[in-house]
Amino acid sequence: MPTLAEIASPIALTAALASVTTILLLLIGTPIAWWLARTKVRWREPVAALVALPLVLPPTVIGFYLLIALGPYGPGGALASLWGARTLAFSFEGLVIGSIAYSLPFMVQPLRVAFEALGEEPIEAAATLGAGPWQTFARVAAPLARTGFFTGAILTFAHTVGEFGVVLMIGGNIPGETKVLSIAIYDLVERGDWASAHWLSLGMVVFAFVVVSAMMLIDRRYGRVTG
Amino acid sequence: MVGARGIGALAVLLLSALPAHAALVRAAVAANFTKVATELAARFQAATGNEVRLSFGATGALYAQITQGAPFDALLSADDRRTATAIAEGLGVPGTEFTYAVGRLALYSPLFDLTDGEAVLRAGDFQHIAIADPKTAPYGAAAMAMLEKFGLTEGAAPRIVTGESISQALAFVESGSAELGLVALSQVVDKPATQIWLVPPENYPAIRQNAVLLKAGETNEAARAFLDYLRGDAAIAVIKAAGYTLE
Numbered sequence: 001m002p003t004l005a006e007i008a009s010p011i012a013l014t015a016a017l018a019s020v021t022t023i024l025l026l027l028i029g030t031p032i033a034w035w036l037a038r039t040k041v042r043w044r045e046p047v048a049a050l051v052a053l054p055l056v057l058p059p060t061v062i063g064f065y066l067l068i069a070l071g072p073y074g075p076g077g078a079l080a081s082l083w084g085a086r087t088l089a090f091s092f093e094g095l096v097i098g099s100i101a102y103s104l105p106f107m108v109q110p111l112r113v114a115f116e117a118l119g120e121e122p123i124e125a126a127a128t129l130g131a132g133p134w135q136t137f138a139r140v141a142a143p144l145a146r147t148g149f150f151t152g153a154i155l156t157f158a159h160t161v162g163e164f165g166v167v168l169m170i171g172g173n174i175p176g177e178t179k180v181l182s183i184a185i186y187d188l189v190e191r192g193d194w195a196s197a198h199w200l201s202l203g204m205v206v207f208a209f210v211v212v213s214a215m216m217l218i219d220r221r222y223g224r225v226t227g
Numbered sequence: 228m229v230g231a232r233g234i235g236a237l238a239v240l241l242l243s244a245l246p247a248h249a250a251l252v253r254a255a256v257a258a259n260f261t262k263v264a265t266e267l268a269a270r271f272q273a274a275t276g277n278e279v280r281l282s283f284g285a286t287g288a289l290y291a292q293i294t295q296g297a298p299f300d301a302l303l304s305a306d307d308r309r310t311a312t313a314i315a316e317g318l319g320v321p322g323t324e325f326t327y328a329v330g331r332l333a334l335y336s337p338l339f340d341l342t343d344g345e346a347v348l349r350a351g352d353f354q355h356i357a358i359a360d361p362k363t364a365p366y367g368a369a370a371m372a373m374l375e376k377f378g379l380t381e382g383a384a385p386r387i388v389t390g391e392s393i394s395q396a397l398a399f400v401e402s403g404s405a406e407l408g409l410v411a412l413s414q415v416v417d418k419p420a421t422q423i424w425l426v427p428p429e430n431y432p433a434i435r436q437n438a439v440l441l442k443a444g445e446t447n448e449a450a451r452a453f454l455d456y457l458r459g460d461a462a463i464a465v466i467k468a469a470g471y472t473l474e
Binding site: 067068070071072073077085086087089090168169172173174186187189190191192 | 285287288290291354355357360362363387388389390391395398399402403404405406
């Protein structure tokens with residue numbers, strides 16, 4: 001059995017990465033999903049396709065582009081130079097950026113579906129009653145679309161926990177900084193420590209089961225209210 | 228002088244090269260040997276008509292697959308540990324293990340003049356140095372041993388980034404995110420001389436890269452022939468030109 005110290009760091013790091021990514025994606029994904037659900041412009045679908053791309057692209061493609069984008073010759077390097085670093089690769093911040101790109105559709109898609117399911121009526125009714133756009137969103141649309149928020153947040157968190165290829169390509173396997181659970185398991189398998197790999201993998205299986213069950217419960221309990 | 232026996236042997240050789248005899252050799256090859264193995268496989272294929280299918284990866288990952296019955300006839304490991312383990316665990320054929328190349332560790336950077344690489348390392352004017360995973364990759368272990376010997380481990384530790392294989396360590400340097408990399412000379416043998424510093428071999432344990440015939444290939448004559456080909460003069464010349472040594 002692996003020692004607690006050995007697995008505590010990758011578990012804590014993975015939880016931190018998934019939490020930060022989920023919170024940031026709630027902030028980034030909500031306006032995108034709202035716009036996609038409400039706008040009538042013709043280039044709406046191309047934008048939606050762009051957002052959905054990470055569903056189809058292999059993590060190696062995303063990781064490869066991110067490695068270049070985060071590096072000293074890309075925008076990430078320019079940003080990093082503000083605090084004297086050369087690159088955003090090999091850092092927790094870099095992993096957060098990668099995870100946001102990688103998990104974007106998992107937040108936007110369920111939110112868009114939830115917003116579209118609202119229909120025009122509650123929004124027009126709120127406007128008729130004198131609510132501004134912010135008030136309409138915060139007091140009418142968001143509560144009605146809560147299933148979308150639950151689903152998006154859970155999917156994003158779980159998908160980030162399950163991330164491997166992107167982290168492998170931009171992380172550099174630094175303990176406490178970029179060595180997340182999936183990488184730690186890969187490491188253990190490669191070096192032949194299958195006992196520890198089994199323990200961590202079993203934990204992931206249990207986690208995945210809990211997440212999927214929670215998704216189904218939410219769907220059953222709230223799905224019909226808004227859907 | 229080519230006598231009757233020589234001509235006879237030549238005929239046998241030519242006959243064995245006919246497509247009717249073509250067989251398949253499936254070899255698992257350590258990532259650092261990618262370029263050379265591809266070239267040697269092509270030459271072997273041209274000479275014998277036998278097809279060689281190469282699978283590249285980190286030795287640790289390949290070995291994990293072999294223990295689970297991956298269909299490989301031969302393993303070209305990046306170390307001499309996995310081949311010995313393979314024989315001990317009954318996965319390799321005893322008596323078929325040999326050293327096909329001895330690796331050389333090189334410091335590489337497209338940004339620094341590495342004519343005096345040791346001075347660049349000691350100056351420490353860099354943010355990231357890429358190595359292969361020292362726990363699984365022999366070049367990574369050699370890199371750590373070398374840093375240890377130079378007394379640089381402590382200073383370099385927070386700046387070390389680890390690739391899962393030596394190929395990825397090089398990718399980190401090529402992308403510019405890591406300024407320096409301790410990689411295999413074979414990976415950077417084509418680079419300008421000033422960008423490479425050959426680490427003196429007394430600073431790290433010898434990287435003996437061994438090959439072994441695997442149980443799955445025990446009856447595959449083409450696989451044995453391929454391993455024999457690797458030990459021949461023609462192959463050795465290619466291997467040496469690619470940045471390896473052989474004693």
